[in-house]
Amino acid sequence: MEHLEKKAQEIRKNLLNMIYEGQAGHMGGSLSSTDILVALYYDIMRIDPKNPKWENRDRFILSKGHCVEGLLCILADRGYFDKSILHTYSQYQSILIGHPNNKVPGMEVCSGALGHGLSIAAGIALGAKRKKMDIRSFVLMGDGEQAEGSIWEAAMAASNYKLDNLFAYIDRNQLQISGTTEAVMKLGDLRAKYEAFGWDVSEIDGNNMQQIIANFYEAEKNKGKPHLIIANTIKGKGVSFMENNVKWHHGVPTKEQLNEALQELGGVRS
Numbered sequence: 001m002e003h004l005e006k007k008a009q010e011i012r013k014n015l016l017n018m019i020y021e022g023q024a025g026h027m028g029g030s031l032s033s034t035d036i037l038v039a040l041y042y043d044i045m046r047i048d049p050k051n052p053k054w055e056n057r058d059r060f061i062l063s064k065g066h067c068v069e070g071l072l073c074i075l076a077d078r079g080y081f082d083k084s085i086l087h088t089y090s091q092y093q094s095i096l097i098g099h100p101n102n103k104v105p106g107m108e109v110c111s112g113a114l115g116h117g118l119s120i121a122a123g124i125a126l127g128a129k130r131k132k133m134d135i136r137s138f139v140l141m142g143d144g145e146q147a148e149g150s151i152w153e154a155a156m157a158a159s160n161y162k163l164d165n166l167f168a169y170i171d172r173n174q175l176q177i178s179g180t181t182e183a184v185m186k187l188g189d190l191r192a193k194y195e196a197f198g199w200d201v202s203e204i205d206g207n208n209m210q211q212i213i214a215n216f217y218e219a220e221k222n223k224g225k226p227h228l229i230i231a232n233t234i235k236g237k238g239v240s241f242m243e244n245n246v247k248w249h250h251g252v253p254t255k256e257q258l259n260e261a262l263q264e265l266g267g268v269r270s
Contacts, residue, residue, distance in 0.1 A: 004209050008038045011077070012238050013265050014086070015069040020258045022090030024098060028248040029067035032173040032207070032233040033140060039212040040138060041074050049079040052105045058135060059108050059124045063117020064142035064171060065099040066250070072096055072104070080106035115148025117141055118168055122158040125166040125226070140169045144176030147185040152197070158226040159198030166226040167216070171206065173235035177249045194228045206231025238265050 011034050019025030041047070045058040062071055069089075076083045081104065088094035095103045099112035111117055121139035128135035145151065158166055170190065174181050181187055194201045200222045204211045212231070219227045235249070236242030239261040253261060 001210050001213070004038055004042055004213075007042060007077075008035050008209065009238070009265050011038060011070055011073050013262055014073040014077075016239075016253070016258060016261055016265075018069055018073065018086050018089045020253060020255070021087060023252050024090040025069050025252065026066045026098075026250040027069065027253075028175065028235040028242060028245070028250070029064060029142065029171060029173065030070040031237045031239065031242065032235045033064070033067055033171045033231075034070045034237070035207050035209055035233075036140060036169055036171065036212060036231055037070050037074055039209060039216070041078060043213055044216050045136070045138065047078075047106075049075075049106065052080055056133065056135060059121070059137050061108060061117045061121045061124075061137075061139040062100050062111055063121075063139050064114065064145055065110075065112025065117075067142075067171075068098065068100050068112075071100070071107075075104065075106040078106070080104075114142065114145040115150040118151050118154040118158075121168065122154045122161075122163060122166055122226070125158070125163040126161050128165055129161070129163065136165045136167060137163075138167045138169070140171060142176065143170055143172045143174065143181050143187060143190075144184065146170065146181075146187055146190065155194060155197045155199065155226075162224050163226045164200075164223050167219070167229065168227065169206075169229045169231050171233055172230050173233045175235045175244070175246050175249065177246075179246060190230055198225060199228045200225040201228045201230065203230040203232065206233040207237050240264060 047057050048054045089096040100107050117139045121137045125137040191201045204215045242248040
């Protein structure tokens with residue numbers, strides 16, 4: 001478990017550097033969701049970076065596509081593409097843009113129009129069921145994104161088709177671009193809502209690696225229902241002046257702020 005925690009810190013440092021160099025990015029939600037992505041890509045999902053189109057791979061959809069920076073750093077680190085390409089992030093003619101782009105090896109779909117990811121992931125899970133393929137479908141959504149009506153259409157369909165190969169995570173950091181989720185659009189009891197739609201629901205500390213991984217292997221045992229994991233996280237996790245600060249939903253640090261952030265994460269800028 002310790003090696004995954006160290007990997008998450010490494011990814012956080014890399015994404016901060018990438019945003020600084022590219023002068024664009026959404027670091028608050030990227031930092032809050034890093035632990036979930038590391039758990040998926042280094043432990044949970046069946047993938048083959050040397051063969052990104054392997055037919056029997058698990059699929060991952062980043063529905064909150066504006067928080068792509070951590071995922072890009074992970075794909076490069078896993079070997080889907082050369083790490084040097086990270087330095088082109090947000091530059092002219094780069095394939096690394098501010099949202100997932102399926103021209104990037106390992107990126108399943110273009111995403112970021114909020115509310116679409118759960119529908120895509122449910123469709124993948126349903127297709128796998130009908131083809132009798134042992135494929136699991138994963139999606140990471142934002143909590144502010146839960147205000148999108150298409151989320152609930154997909155939730156109803158996933159339950160109807162008993163998609164127990166679907167694992168949906170909500171990055172519950174309680175902040176969105178214009179304030180707290182409860183001030184912008186009250187979410188209320190998300191657990192009760194998804195359970196009412198027929199989902200298997202669990203709630204974890206989404207910045208605790210051990211909980212993330214243990215929860216997945218426990219949830220996988222529950223058959224007949226799609227799985228919703230409410231991951232309570234801290235926006236800007238790991239950087240004190242960014243944590244729980246709506247200002248850092250998006251933005252670029254100064255060089256001094258970058259160095260301060262990297263110091264807190266256990267390293268200095270190279």
